[in-house]
Amino acid sequence: GEQVEQRPPHLSVREGDSAIIICTYTDSATAYFSWYKQEAGAGLQLLMSVLSNVDRKEEQGLTVLLNKKDKRLSLNLTAAHPGDSAVYFCAVSVWEGGRALIFGTGTTVSVSP
Amino acid sequence: EAAVTQSPRNKVAVTGGKVTLSCNQTNNHNNMYWYRQDTGHGLRLIHYSYGAGSTEKGDIPDGYKASRPSQENFSLILELATPSQTSVYFCASGRQGDAETLYFGSGTRLTVL
Numbered sequence: 042g043e044q045v046e047q048r049p050p051h052l053s054v055r056e057g058d059s060a061i062i063i064c065t066y067t068d069s070a071t072a073y074f075s076w077y078k079q080e081a082g083a084g085l086q087l088l089m090s091v092l093s094n095v096d097r098k099e100e101q102g103l104t105v106l107l108n109k110k111d112k113r114l115s116l117n118l119t120a121a122h123p124g125d126s127a128v129y130f131c132a133v134s135v136w137e138g139g140r141a142l143i144f145g146t147g148t149t150v151s152v153s154p
Numbered sequence: 155e156a157a158v159t160q161s162p163r164n165k166v167a168v169t170g171g172k173v174t175l176s177c178n179q180t181n182n183h184n185n186m187y188w189y190r191q192d193t194g195h196g197l198r199l200i201h202y203s204y205g206a207g208s209t210e211k212g213d214i215p216d217g218y219k220a221s222r223p224s225q226e227n228f229s230l231i232l233e234l235a236t237p238s239q240t241s242v243y244f245c246a247s248g249r250q251g252d253a254e255t256l257y258f259g260s261g262t263r264l265t266v267l
Contacts, residue, residue, distance in 0.1 A: 083261075085197075
C-alpha cells in the first residue's frame with residue numbers, strides 16, 4: 042500500500058524566513074495531495090490541496106510543489122510568522138471507493154520573532 | 155458552530171474496561187473517519203463509514219469497533235481497553251467524492267491505565 046514519509050520532524054525558523062517541508066510517497070496512482078495544519082490542542086485544518094495534474098500552487102504565503110516524477114510533495118511557508126507555529130501534515134489519497142487520506146508523520150514548525 | 159464535535163475531550167480508562175468515543179457532525183457529510191495520532195506515526199486510520207449503517211475497517215482496526223447509527227453520529231468503541239490504546243483520537247467528516255478535504259474534530263485524549 043501507499044507509504045508516505047515526511048521530513049523534517051522538527052523545524053525552527055526565524056520570523057521572515059522560509060520553512061520547507063517535504064513528503065515522499067510511493068504509489069504513482071496517487072491522485073490527491075493535501076497539507077493540513079494542526080494548532081496546539083486542536084484538530085487538523087486543511088491548508089491547501091492539489092490534484093495530480095497541478096505542479097505548483099500558491100496561496101496566501103504558502104507554496105505547494107508537486108514533483109510526480111520523484112513522487113515528492115513540498116510545502117513552502119514563505120516569510121514565516123509566529124502564527125505559523127504548528128504541526129503540519131501532508132496527506133495523499135488514491136481514491137479507492139471512499140478510502141480516506143494517508144497522512145505523513147508531521148512536522149513541528151516553530152517560528153521565533 | 156463547530157461542525158465536528160467529539161466527546162469526551164479527555165478520558166481515563168482502566169485496562170479491560172469498555173470505552174466509547176463519540177463524534178457528531180453537522181456538515182451533512184456522508185463519510186466519517188476515526189484516526190489515532192501518535193508521535194512518530196502521524197494519523198492512522200482505524201475505521202471509516204460511507205453513511206448510516208456502514209462501517210469499514212481502516213489500516214489499524216484491531217481492538218476497535220465502530221458504529222454509525224445515523225448520518226450525524228459515528229462512535230468508536232474499545233470493548234477491552236489496553237494501555238497500547240492510549241492516544242489522541244480524531245474524528246473527521248468528508249463529502250462523498252471529495253477525497254482530499256476532511257473536517258476534523260478537536261480530538262479526544264484517551265489514557266488507559
